[in-house]
Amino acid sequence: MAVSLTINNEVVTVDADPSTPLLWVLRDHLGMTGTKFGCGIAQCGACTVHVDGRAMRSCQFPLVSAVGTHIRTIEGLSPDSSHPLQRLWIEMNVPQCGYCQSGMLMAAAALLRQIPKPTDDDIDQYVTNICRCGTYARIRAAIHKAAEAMPG
Amino acid sequence: MSENPNLDRRQFIVSSLAAIGGALVVGTRPDFAGAASADATVWDKAAGAGSAEFTPWILIAPDDTVTVRVTTPDIGNGTLTQAAAFVMEELGTSWDRIKVEQASPNRDFKEDGVYSKVGGFLGYFSGRSTGPARMATYLQVAASARERLKAAAGHKWGVPPSEIEASNSILTHVPTGRKVRFGEMVAKAAAITLDREPKPKDQADWTFLTMKAPAKLQIPEIVNGSAVYGMDVRLPNMVYAALRQSPVHGGKLKSCDFNAIKNMPGIHAAVVVEPGKPRPSDLKPPFPFGVTTAQSAVAVIADHYWQARTALDAMPVEWDDGPGSHWKTTEQMNAAAFAALDKEGEKIEKSTGDVEAALKNAGKVVERRYLTPYCEQAPLEPLNGTALVTKDRVEVWHPSQHSQMGFLVAADETGVSPENVFFHQTYVGGGFGRRAFSDDIRMVVAVAKQFPDRPVHVIWSREEATRQGRYRPLMAAKFKAVLGEDGLPTAFHARVSGGPGFFVLGLPDTALASGVVPNVRIESQVVPFHIMTGPYRGPGYNSNTFFVETFIDECAIAARIDPLEYRLRLYGKWGDIGWTKCLKEVAAKAGWGQRLPRGQGRGIAIGNWGGDGKPEAGTTCATVAKVEVSKSGQLKILQIDVAFDTGRVLNRDAVATQLEGGTLFGLNMSLNEELNIKDGRIVEGNYDQYPMIRMADVPRSLHVHFGGLSNNARFTEIGEPPVGPIGPAIGNAIFQATGKRVRTTPLRKHDLSWT
Numbered sequence: 001m002a003v004s005l006t007i008n009n010e011v012v013t014v015d016a017d018p019s020t021p022l023l024w025v026l027r028d029h030l031g032m033t034g035t036k037f038g039c040g041i042a043q044c045g046a047c048t049v050h051v052d053g054r055a056m057r058s059c060q061f062p063l064v065s066a067v068g069t070h071i072r073t074i075e076g077l078s079p080d081s082s083h084p085l086q087r088l089w090i091e092m093n094v095p096q097c098g099y100c101q102s103g104m105l106m107a108a109a110a111l112l113r114q115i116p117k118p119t120d121d122d123i124d125q126y127v128t129n130i131c132r133c134g135t136y137a138r139i140r141a142a143i144h145k146a147a148e149a150m151p152g
Numbered sequence: 153m154s155e156n157p158n159l160d161r162r163q164f165i166v167s168s169l170a171a172i173g174g175a176l177v178v179g180t181r182p183d184f185a186g187a188a189s190a191d192a193t194v195w196d197k198a199a200g201a202g203s204a205e206f207t208p209w210i211l212i213a214p215d216d217t218v219t220v221r222v223t224t225p226d227i228g229n230g231t232l233t234q235a236a237a238f239v240m241e242e243l244g245t246s247w248d249r250i251k252v253e254q255a256s257p258n259r260d261f262k263e264d265g266v267y268s269k270v271g272g273f274l275g276y277f278s279g280r281s282t283g284p285a286r287m288a289t290y291l292q293v294a295a296s297a298r299e300r301l302k303a304a305a306g307h308k309w310g311v312p313p314s315e316i317e318a319s320n321s322i323l324t325h326v327p328t329g330r331k332v333r334f335g336e337m338v339a340k341a342a343a344i345t346l347d348r349e350p351k352p353k354d355q356a357d358w359t360f361l362t363m364k365a366p367a368k369l370q371i372p373e374i375v376n377g378s379a380v381y382g383m384d385v386r387l388p389n390m391v392y393a394a395l396r397q398s399p400v401h402g403g404k405l406k407s408c409d410f411n412a413i414k415n416m417p418g419i420h421a422a423v424v425v426e427p428g429k430p431r432p433s434d435l436k437p438p439f440p441f442g443v444t445t446a447q448s449a450v451a452v453i454a455d456h457y458w459q460a461r462t463a464l465d466a467m468p469v470e471w472d473d474g475p476g477s478h479w480k481t482t483e484q485m486n487a488a489a490f491a492a493l494d495k496e497g498e499k500i501e502k503s504t505g506d507v508e509a510a511l512k513n514a515g516k517v518v519e520r521r522y523l524t525p526y527c528e529q530a531p532l533e534p535l536n537g538t539a540l541v542t543k544d545r546v547e548v549w550h551p552s553q554h555s556q557m558g559f560l561v562a563a564d565e566t567g568v569s570p571e572n573v574f575f576h577q578t579y580v581g582g583g584f585g586r587r588a589f590s591d592d593i594r595m596v597v598a599v600a601k602q603f604p605d606r607p608v609h610v611i612w613s614r615e616e617a618t619r620q621g622r623y624r625p626l627m628a629a630k631f632k633a634v635l636g637e638d639g640l641p642t643a644f645h646a647r648v649s650g651g652p653g654f655f656v657l658g659l660p661d662t663a664l665a666s667g668v669v670p671n672v673r674i675e676s677q678v679v680p681f682h683i684m685t686g687p688y689r690g691p692g693y694n695s696n697t698f699f700v701e702t703f704i705d706e707c708a709i710a711a712r713i714d715p716l717e718y719r720l721r722l723y724g725k726w727g728d729i730g731w732t733k734c735l736k737e738v739a740a741k742a743g744w745g746q747r748l749p750r751g752q753g754r755g756i757a758i759g760n761w762g763g764d765g766k767p768e769a770g771t772t773c774a775t776v777a778k779v780e781v782s783k784s785g786q787l788k789i790l791q792i793d794v795a796f797d798t799g800r801v802l803n804r805d806a807v808a809t810q811l812e813g814g815t816l817f818g819l820n821m822s823l824n825e826e827l828n829i830k831d832g833r834i835v836e837g838n839y840d841q842y843p844m845i846r847m848a849d850v851p852r853s854l855h856v857h858f859g860g861l862s863n864n865a866r867f868t869e870i871g872e873p874p875v876g877p878i879g880p881a882i883g884n885a886i887f888q889a890t891g892k893r894v895r896t897t898p899l900r901k902h903d904l905s906w907t
Contacts, residue, residue: 034377
């Protein structure tokens with residue numbers, strides 16, 4: 001079944017079963033591989049995208065539910081890696097293997113949209129993704145620094 | 153290794169092949185106006201026209217771009233960046249001119265081990281970026297390239313090369329100020345023969361290594377989603393395969409009914425993989441092929457992964473479990489491991505002095521038993537890989553931890569000559585040992601060869617990856633020590649047991665067993681478990697450090713000596729100042745000795761990875777944990793401090809990241825991780841059953857301290873060392889907080905309540 005989706009401000013057409021998780025639509029049908037598969041049960045958050053501005057784990061979000069929403073993926077977080085979080089991720093050497101970091105960035109960006117100056121408790125509550133390499137302390141520090149840098 | 157590695161052959165070839173693309177990525181790190189870059193998608197890409205290959209390790213293009221070839225896959229530990237840093241030190245280029253790419257195992261094979269002969273079996277193994285042989289190679293080839301560039305410019309200007317400086321990729325004739333770019337000189341430089349190769353700088357003269365701390369080169373690709381991991385490989389005409397293997401390791405597929413699913417959308421085929429008998433091979437893999445044996449499996453192939461996965465779940469499949477199903481429960485296996493400790497071990501791992509005599513004359517004896525369970529490395533990128541098999545050629549795209557091993561496995565599985573096997577190393581979404589054995593590559597190729605002429609991307613579900621692991625082995629230990637009048641051990645008797653493939657590493661090679669205690673006997677016993685095992689970050693060491701450092705704590709308590717003071721006295725006998733420096737540094741920074749309220753406690757532990765039982769070798773790591781245990785038994789980690797001794801440090805920030813990450817890896821291992829067995833099968837499948845620490849679980853005070861460094865002339869590994877001491881540090885802290893001693897992991901399963 002062909003449906004239209006709005007992803008990173010572009011309208012695209014996808015022919016896939018409506019129950020297909022958005023994750024696999026992005027990755028396999030549209031070739032947008034920045035959004036990662038980690039667990040498939042909305043535990044790890046590697047597949048986090050924004051749906052109408054809110055963080056959403058796309059592995060449990062079917063295509064049919066995505067129709068009519070605005071989806072943003074890591075590829076569209078900024079046009080040129082200029083989002084303060086992206087810049088700080090580089091500057092503060094945050095990622096190790098990097099596989100979870102698309103999801104971490106999307107979770108952190110959604111947090112800053114909702115709470116421009118988050119506390120440590122806010123970060124604990126909103127950024128619940130898994131990083132097996134253990135980059136949590138740097139992620140926390142980078143979110144705080146980004147909050148300072150962003151107009152809030 | 154020859155003194156001038158790889159300068160004796162194939163040196164300085166000017167490439168005239170197709171043009172190269174490649175944009176530099178500009179970073180924002182303040183130390184570096186521009187940043188070097190990484191490109192894991194340059195898969196056997198031809199060199200640019202006019203580029204000069206300064207040995208197979210370095211290539212310089214007319215636009216001054218320096219390409220550095222790296223054998224070690226980067227699993228997040230910065231191997232690519234460290235290789236660039238070595239070249240940076242000697243070449244006289246600038247950081248933003250350097251690109252790194254993975255070295256081709258195919259070329260290595262065709263050119264007589266041109267890469268892998270540096271570093272032996274670790275040549276292509278991830279993690280060993282700072283091995284002495286590797287470092288020497290990069291420094292030498294960069295210095296040699298620099299001197300050739302200077303000689304070429306000297307020839308152009310008719311001046312001696314000694315009057316020329318190389319800096320920022322520009323050659324300057326110092327007396328006259330004439331300048332020429334590296335890129336303009338590469339063709340001439342490539343033709344130059346030097347009478348003798350230059351000697352790299354003394355370490356005291358370094359200006360980049362040990363001084364600068366560049367961030368990982370691939371981060372700009374990570375933050376915009378463009379980095380290509382194995383999971384992200386996309387090829388024309390590619391199909392996807394979903395995989396299921398015998399739920400009981402060693403079992404066999406009895407039947408599967410493809411007809412039930414063949415009309416589902418997008419489905420192409422179901423293929424069956426049966427473990428083959430090892431075939432005679434002269435390929436000489438770095439690990440024996442036996443560890444790569446494929447399990448009995450079935451895979452469904454479809455246009456898209458979700459179609460394959462859905463159909464596989466719907467397909468009726470029956471298994472013959474085989475003998476492994478006799479292991480009914482975890483408790484049964486734990487009991488078998490403990491029972492094996494009651495008789496003399498089949499192998500004597502170490503024997504010094506006379507333990508029997510010491511035990512006979514014993515004053516105070518401390519005897520304890522410990523156990524650590526099976527654990528899964530659980531890298532966040534599930535196992536996967538892509539292969540295209542044709543009649544006489546194999547191509548593999550894979551997130552490997554050992555691309556040379558993977559390359560040879562692909563040749564072995566297909567019977568295709570290695571000359572026609574091409575292995576493309578991608579970025580790796582975590583390794584921790586899981587991707588070292590190449591059993592995943594064998595499975596990918598075994599599936600793909602049954603669906604030839606199209607690229608097949610085989611993906612393990614998370615549940616499949618968890619249940620089909622090469623786990624940290626289940627291990628049990630019984631330790632006995634005789635304490636002398638000063639409270640320190642005069643004899644140490646250890647028995648350890650575990651399933652086939654368990655590691656004693658981290659026990660006979662401890663300071664405790666290598667000179668600190670005069671009488672030592674260590675025995676080991678293999679128990680015939682069917683569960684498959686393999687390397688897990690800090691193999692052996694990750695279990696043994698928990699046993700040894702919990703036991704030392706128990707000895708300290710028995711001797712009524714403060715646990716820090718006890719270790720200072722004990723390890724003060726070890727001829728390595730780094731041990732006491734680390735203990736003192738971490739204790740001071742953690743506030744050791746300061747009073748704590750009831751229900752809180754501090755614990756300390758220390759270990760050494762890679763020292764092989766010798767002082768001033770390997771990496772020593774000491775950790776203090778501060779915990780709080782509520783009366784109802786809720787455990788909270790309040791603070792972690794870590795000190796370490798690698799001798800010296802090449803990149804301070806890179807070392808700090810590994811110490812932070814390794815400590816949290818060991819924290820999760822000790823707190824949370826356990827695989828259970830039911831009727832021979834692994835119970836846990838996904839992160840809901842195999843918990844991982846998250847942001848809220850990480851203490852907000854987590855600090856790495858540099859004051860333990862001995863400045864001994866060595867640069868040793870940092871990925872594994874922090875995994876050992878964190879668990880026993882927490883266990884020892886729990887004892888201080890509650891009076892309860894934990895002797896098994898995961899700690900979360902213990903009742904820690906107190907009154």
